Amino acid sequence: MSDDTQIRIDLxxxxxxxxxxxxxxxxxxxxxxxxxxxxxPSVRRLATDLGVHFATVADAYRTLAEEGWLEISHGRSAxxxxxxxxxxxxxxxxxxxxxxxxxxxxxxxxGVSAKKIAGELDSLxxxxxx
Amino acid sequence: MNPAWPAIFPLALxxxxxxxxxxxxxxxxxxGVTVAPGYTDGPEARAVLHxxxxxxxxxxxxxxxxxxxxxxxxxxxxxxxxxxxEIGGALAAFAYARRxxxxxxxxPGPRSASLTAAPEGLPGGIAAALVPYVILGAAALYLAxxxxxxxxxxxxxxxxxxxxDRWAERSWQSVFAPLLLGAIHTxxxxxxxxGILRASPRGRVAANAAAxxxxxxxILQFLVAAVWGMSLLLAAFAxxxxxxxxxxxxxxxxxxxxxxxxxxxxxxxxxxxxxVASGGDGTPDECWKLGFFYFNPADPAxxxxxxxxxxxxxxxxxxxxxxxxxLILLVGLVPVLLRYL
Numbered sequence: 001m002s003d004d005t006q007i008r009i010d011l012x013x014x015x016x017x018x019x020x021x022x023x024x025x026x027x028x029x030x031x032x033x034x035x036x037x038x039x040x041p042s043v044r045r046l047a048t049d050l051g052v053h054f055a056t057v058a059d060a061y062r063t064l065a066e067e068g069w070l071e072i073s074h075g076r077s078a079x080x081x082x083x084x085x086x087x088x089x090x091x092x093x094x095x096x097x098x099x100x101x102x103x104x105x106x107x108x109x110x111g112v113s114a115k116k117i118a119g120e121l122d123s124l125x126x127x128x129x130x
Numbered sequence: 131m132n133p134a135w136p137a138i139f140p141l142a143l144x145x146x147x148x149x150x151x152x153x154x155x156x157x158x159x160x161x162g163v164t165v166a167p168g169y170t171d172g173p174e175a176r177a178v179l180h181x182x183x184x185x186x187x188x189x190x191x192x193x194x195x196x197x198x199x200x201x202x203x204x205x206x207x208x209x210x211x212x213x214x215x216e217i218g219g220a221l222a223a224f225a226y227a228r229r230x231x232x233x234x235x236x237x238p239g240p241r242s243a244s245l246t247a248a249p250e251g252l253p254g255g256i257a258a259a260l261v262p263y264v265i266l267g268a269a270a271l272y273l274a275x276x277x278x279x280x281x282x283x284x285x286x287x288x289x290x291x292x293x294x295d296r297w298a299e300r301s302w303q304s305v306f307a308p309l310l311l312g313a314i315h316t317x318x319x320x321x322x323x324x325g326i327l328r329a330s331p332r333g334r335v336a337a338n339a340a341a342x343x344x345x346x347x348x349i350l351q352f353l354v355a356a357v358w359g360m361s362l363l364l365a366a367f368a369x370x371x372x373x374x375x376x377x378x379x380x381x382x383x384x385x386x387x388x389x390x391x392x393x394x395x396x397x398x399x400x401x402x403x404x405x406v407a408s409g410g411d412g413t414p415d416e417c418w419k420l421g422f423f424y425f426n427p428a429d430p431a432x433x434x435x436x437x438x439x440x441x442x443x444x445x446x447x448x449x450x451x452x453x454x455x456x457l458i459l460l461v462g463l464v465p466v467l468l469r470y471l
Contacts, residue, residue: 003247005337008240028245040245045431049243049331051412051429 004033009050017052021060028078029069030128034081040070043078137163138197141212145190149183152227154400154440156411161196161227162437163235164410164419182227189219190442211464224438226418228421231349241412242336243297250327252320253347261425262361266309267364273305281307284371305368312364314461319357323350325454326442329432334412342411342435344402349441351393359388399440411435419449 007024010018028034040061041049047057062080064070068086070078088096107117152161160170160179169175193216200208252258273280285294286304298304326349333342363384370381413434417426422438427447431456436443444451 003244003336003339005245006242006339007245008242008336010240012237025245034245038246041243041247045328046243046245047430048329049334050241051331051334051431052429054430088311 004028007050009052014083017050018056018060018063021050022056022063025060025064026067026069029064029083032128036080038080040080057095088089138194141190141193141197141216143218144216145186148186151439152179152182155437156341156394156403156435158410159437160234161224161231162237162415162418163228164415165234168237172196174234178227181230182223185226186220186224189216189223197466215228221360221420224422225420228418232415235415238410238412238414241334242339243332243334244339247332250332250346252323252327253351253354258357259316259320262357263313265315265361265365266312267359267370270306270309273309273368273372277305280371300371304328305371308364308368309419311464312361312368314464315360315364316357318458318461319353321454321457322442323353324434326350329411329430329450330364330442331431331436335410338410341402343372345399345435347425348395348399348402352391352399353397355391357387359391363388396440411437436465 004049005028007021009020013015013020013094015023025034025040034040040046043054043057043061047054049059061070061072064074065078066081069081071081072078108114157170158167160163160175161182165175193212194210196215199204200212219326220222254261256300273415280300282300283297284300284304285296286307287296289295326346328431330346332346333339335342361383366381366384411434413424413429414426417424417429418437419425422436422443424434424443424445425447426445429445429447431445432448432451435441444450444455
């Protein structure tokens with residue numbers, strides 16, 4: 001069964017689970033797989049499906065709501081909001097460069113060519129709607 | 131007839147169930163342990179299974195000898211001891227087989243969840259919940275309207291072959307007890323179905339999400355069908371006194387029908403688990419105490435798929451699951467309370 005809106009968490013990973021949830025949902029939002037108006041599962045439902053504490057999912061939803069992606073209200077499922085990307089400030093630029101640098105270094109150390117990395121970056125950046 | 135003899139039948143049937151039970155599993159689970167694909171077909175896994183089965187059959191032999199002894203000499207303690215020996219021994223053998231398998235455990239992979247899965251509902255929708263109550267309510271109404279036609283002495287218990295062996299004076303307790311039990315049973319089963327729908331994972335392993343969805347659907351269909359069947363059966367039992375203690379063998383037909391239904395569903399669920407590439411279940415092995423008790427306070431699920439047997443079991447690390455168990459226990463006391471009302 002193919003499901004383009006599936007998220008995966010790894011409890012053994014060094015990244016905290018709420019961060020993993022935020023990163024993956026944000027990716028789906030940016031890619032347009034979760035369009036404005038779409039309802040996300042309730043905190044209880046997603047926590048039960050993933051086997052993590054309710055607070056972990058609630059925290060992830062809150063982070064995305066603070067970024068302007070979701071509308072959350074008590075007793076209702078989280079809803080995707082239409083969102084216009086804000087102008088990136090210097091801090092966001094720096095953070096992006098640092099994270100990208102680490103990722104590119106990791107890929108290069110594993111033998112991925114510079115051309116392949118550039119091509120993938122180009123296609124990902126153009127394919128996502130902020 | 132000594133009452134011990136009919137007990138020998140389940141004592142002889144149980145080892146057959148225990149013999150096959152370790153195979154009613156997901157492909158990558160062996161004696162309650164998540165293992166690598168293909169491990170279960172290897173000689174090591176088969177040797178563990180072989181030893182488990184020898185233990186089960188030796189225990190069964192001892193239990194049947196004990197029960198036969200009880201049948202011939204009428205020892206009241208022998209039957210419970212035989213049953214405990216057989217079931218407890220098989221569970222201990224399972225726990226031992228799990229210990230032998232644990233060194234081969236593999237870490238379950240990442241857990242997954244769909245963000246856009248269609249909401250699930252009870253198979254049959256609202257009718258699934260209403261029909262059993264309509265059946266029981268119609269029987270109750272019929273008995274209330276025809277109260278004077280109900281004999282003053284009515285059967286309230288039947289023996290192994292279906293002949294009444296206990297009678298009671300006509301009263302609201304004795305006449306309506308089967309219907310009341312039916313209503314409680316229906317409510318409990320529907321609550322469990324709701325619990326599975328709302329408080330069990332829909333599939334934590336991306337590779338087997340389709341198998342898990344089929345499994346859930348089949349279990350819920352079985353619950354609904356069993357509730358309908360039990361309501362019909364208990365309504366038939368309630369109507370027996372009014373029908374001059376005979377309904378033309380209807381209760382027996384319903385019992386056989388329910389048994390056939392259970393066998394058909396069990397077979398279907400086993401096939402789902404065994405024929406689809408079903409993998410593991412996404413729960414941590416270390417939280418399965420003895421291989422069959424799930425205790426994970428960090429998991430908000432109230433129900434999870436069993437690792438021994440078929441269906442769902444409680445997460446004993448969840449307080450709500452304990453509340454549900456206490457509720458079931460209290461409901462189980464209703465027949466006892468009815469005698470004193």
